[in-house]
Amino acid sequence: MEKVSSQWVPHHFSKERSIKDAINTYKLASYCGALKKEKHIILAGICLRIASLYRIKQNKEQEERFLKFTLKEYEASYSTGDFSSTQASEARILYLAGEISRRIGNEKTAIKYFSFVFERQKNAREASIIQMARDRFQELKRT
Incomplete structure (x- = not known):
């Protein structure tokens, strides 16, 4: 509540999204996932989706930035084994x-x-x- 809801500006994510909206949605998911200490495998998937969206936008700098986040999360998932209860x-x-x-x-x-x-x-x-x-x-x- 303190970290998200108190800062919330109303958004509607239920309609068709632009790439920018999709990026913001996934960034929100990543932030919330990190706050609730979600599994690294889940956070890696979210970051990979963000990187893919930046690739579509041809924003190489941001794509690489999120690929690095993705790699960090996959490495953490592998080292902790948190992927074992998933399909990965x-x-x-x-x-x-x-x-x-x-x-x-x-x-x-x-x-x-x-x-x-x-x-x-x-x-x-x-x-x-x-x-x-x-x-x-x-x-x-x-x-």
């Missing part, structure tokens, strides 16, 4: 961390995460994620 798998978390690291220009970290994916391949149902990680790993090793 270890392989998916590691792949996304690698892909985001690659996108923000941190190739060494990306290679590390991609290699973790196929080192820990326990689950055959995630063959596509393992293959994507191998492909990205090979691309980065060639550069």
Whole structure:
């Protein structure tokens, strides 16, 4: 109540939203999620959506900013294991961390995460994620 409601300016988010409205909605969700100490996996998903919206707007600076937030949350989710009660798998978390690291220009970290994916391949149902990680790993090793 103190952190959100006391500062609230009435908005209506139930109609079709512009990209700007969508960004503001997700930012509000991120802020509220952080206040209530939501799982890192949830916060990562919200930040990734914000980054995607900035990508659509071709705002590279803000896209990268939110990709960095996303990466931080995926790393925290992986280290705390808070993703285990969700549909996200270890392989998916590691792949996304690698892909985001690659996108923000941190190739060494990306290679590390991609290699973790196929080192820990326990689950055959995630063959596509393992293959994507191998492909990205090979691309980065060639550069």
